[in-house]
Amino acid sequence: MTAPLLSIENLNAISTRENGAPILRDVSLTLERGEVLGLVGESGAGKSTIAKALLGILPRTVQVTGGAIRFEGRDLMTMPSRALRDLIGTHIALIPQDPQTALNPGRRIEAQLTDALRLRRGLSSKEARARALKLLQEVHIRDPERVLRAYPHELSGGMRQRVLIASAFALEPKLVVADEPTTALDVTVQKQILRLIRDMQRTHGTAVIFVTHDLGVVAQTCDSVTLLYAGKVIEAGRTADVLTAPRHAYTKALLAAGPRYDRPDSGLEPVPPSVFEALRAEIGLG
Amino acid sequence: MNETLIDATGIEVTYGNGIKVLHGVDVSICRGETVGIVGESGSGKTTLGRALLRLVDVSAGSIRFDGRDITRLPEGEMRPLRRRIQMIFQDPMASLNPRHTIRRILSEPLKLHGLAKTAAETEARVAKMLERVSLPAVCLDRNPHELSGGQRQRVGIARAALLEPDFVLADEIVSGLDVSTQAQVLKLLKGLSADLGLSMAFISHDLSVIRAVCDRVYVMRFGKIEEEGACAEVFANPRSAYTRLLLDAIPLPEITPGWLDSKAGVEDAA
Numbered sequence: 001m002t003a004p005l006l007s008i009e010n011l012n013a014i015s016t017r018e019n020g021a022p023i024l025r026d027v028s029l030t031l032e033r034g035e036v037l038g039l040v041g042e043s044g045a046g047k048s049t050i051a052k053a054l055l056g057i058l059p060r061t062v063q064v065t066g067g068a069i070r071f072e073g074r075d076l077m078t079m080p081s082r083a084l085r086d087l088i089g090t091h092i093a094l095i096p097q098d099p100q101t102a103l104n105p106g107r108r109i110e111a112q113l114t115d116a117l118r119l120r121r122g123l124s125s126k127e128a129r130a131r132a133l134k135l136l137q138e139v140h141i142r143d144p145e146r147v148l149r150a151y152p153h154e155l156s157g158g159m160r161q162r163v164l165i166a167s168a169f170a171l172e173p174k175l176v177v178a179d180e181p182t183t184a185l186d187v188t189v190q191k192q193i194l195r196l197i198r199d200m201q202r203t204h205g206t207a208v209i210f211v212t213h214d215l216g217v218v219a220q221t222c223d224s225v226t227l228l229y230a231g232k233v234i235e236a237g238r239t240a241d242v243l244t245a246p247r248h249a250y251t252k253a254l255l256a257a258g259p260r261y262d263r264p265d266s267g268l269e270p271v272p273p274s275v276f277e278a279l280r281a282e283i284g285l286g
Numbered sequence: 287m288n289e290t291l292i293d294a295t296g297i298e299v300t301y302g303n304g305i306k307v308l309h310g311v312d313v314s315i316c317r318g319e320t321v322g323i324v325g326e327s328g329s330g331k332t333t334l335g336r337a338l339l340r341l342v343d344v345s346a347g348s349i350r351f352d353g354r355d356i357t358r359l360p361e362g363e364m365r366p367l368r369r370r371i372q373m374i375f376q377d378p379m380a381s382l383n384p385r386h387t388i389r390r391i392l393s394e395p396l397k398l399h400g401l402a403k404t405a406a407e408t409e410a411r412v413a414k415m416l417e418r419v420s421l422p423a424v425c426l427d428r429n430p431h432e433l434s435g436g437q438r439q440r441v442g443i444a445r446a447a448l449l450e451p452d453f454v455l456a457d458e459i460v461s462g463l464d465v466s467t468q469a470q471v472l473k474l475l476k477g478l479s480a481d482l483g484l485s486m487a488f489i490s491h492d493l494s495v496i497r498a499v500c501d502r503v504y505v506m507r508f509g510k511i512e513e514e515g516a517c518a519e520v521f522a523n524p525r526s527a528y529t530r531l532l533l534d535a536i537p538l539p540e541i542t543p544g545w546l547d548s549k550a551g552v553e554d555a556a
Contacts, residue, residue, distance in 0.1 A: 043464055262521075
């Protein structure tokens with residue numbers, strides 16, 4: 001039996017700034033090759049912390065106090081830093097939240113897309129350029145030559161997000177972490193970008209973790225879902241099961257809190273204080 | 287009670303660089319009515335809101351407030367109306383003075399507009415409103431950064447409501463909030479507007495939020511009204527293809543087989 005692509009086991013982390021307040025509490029999850037997982041929660045749930053841990057970019061103020069992150073069986077937490085950087089740089093990629101700030105404003109798209117291809121794949125400038133052109137075509141950019149020559153500010157938000165998706169898949173990673181990739185986009189652009197990530201994921205057989213607060217995005221894109229609150233996994237399972245038959249009161253309450261245009265009489269039910277109280281008791285918060 | 291409070295016709299706004307962002311927009315809002323203004327970025331929804339409040343000048347058209355033409359009213363004559371027209375902003379961190387306590391943020395407008403004669407009266411009104419928006423009294427001595435996002439937004443709502451306005455413009459006020467907080471804030475706003483008989487223009491990019499709080503909706507695109515009507519009507523049977531497109535682009539929290547692959551909700555790609 002081969003190890004899953006990713007297995008997080010009882011991961012615990014604290015904030016060194018806030019007197020060691022727990023940020024992650026015994027988080028465990030598994031991701032198979034080619035699987036799409038939604039990591040969901042409201043702010044402070046710990047979803048971004050998990051994403052940052054996977055990408056090796058945890059801030060200094062967050063300290064992992066226990067547990068393991070196994071990628072193809074190897075524990076990222078105990079790996080020498082050089083080996084860790086190589087592994088993450090080659091196999092784990094990020095699609096960031098904000099396409100405005102994720103690209104360097106002073107460099108042309110070509111330079112930003114070809115860096116990793118030259119440095120990690122050892123391609124010549126010419127080969128890297130050809131590969132970058134192909135990638136831009138793959139993300140349905142109509143005039144890839146022009147985009148390669150462009151600076152980020154010359155592109156629309158949706159175009160920039162396409163460039164970042166091309167960049168994430170450039171090294172054929174095994175895992176792509178998409179951190180709220182459509183939050184900053186208009187709803188019609190969001191659908192195009194979600195479809196594009198799904199298409200790229202299928203073509204390349206990549207596993208994807210969607211970090212999102214939007215259960216609608218999860219429903220339409222993810223095979224499985226893990227819901228967090230205050231750093232703890234509250235509910236996890238196949239997306240269809242969690243959304244149609246949520247087991248935890250908090251999951252139910254979240255579904256009832258979101259307004260839906262097709263159900264004007266439901267939604268907008270604030271999460272009852274009793275649900276939060278039960279959650280806090282369950283987690284062991286005062 | 288279908289008395290019109292705001293009646294704007296043929297509104298055009300041209301910014302300094304000669305770019306016209308509103309091309310003849312008609313909007314009317316009745317007393318006690320909550321009207322949604324929805325559109326994607328660049329549709330002109332925020333500019334329209336600002337024009338209604340006379341925060342940007344219109345290059346054509348007219349705005350009547352409570353029967354009076356305010357289109358080109360000088361600022362001095364606008365001032366008495368300012369109390370009656372309030373605004374709640376998208377980012378409470380940017381619209382609440384970080385150096386002031388919540389007490390000062392809430393009491394100063396009351397004094398400024400002469401709504402409370404004595405310090406005791408001011409204090410009493412503020413305390414009552416604080417309770418109405420479900421904020422604990424300890425908040426009064428805090429500064430904005432010491433509150434959560436949802437609490438700050440409730441301060442913004444309290445500040446607007448304290449002045450007993452006739453009309454409130456709310457511009458994307460829940461877009462930065464978590465779903466559970468968003469539901470609280472929207473429910474509060476709905477309750478307050480019913481209690482005070484407020485007219486409200488609720489600007490949002492989120493059709494589901496609009497559906498939950500508004501009576502009527504204007505769908506905007508490229509600086510024009512694309513469709514207008516009662517929410518119940520527009521959301522069930524949109525007449526405009528663009529409204530249909532916006533609705534189809536919203537991912538619902540239930541598995542919808544084929545949704546991601548359907549053409550619906552996607553404009554011609556980039």
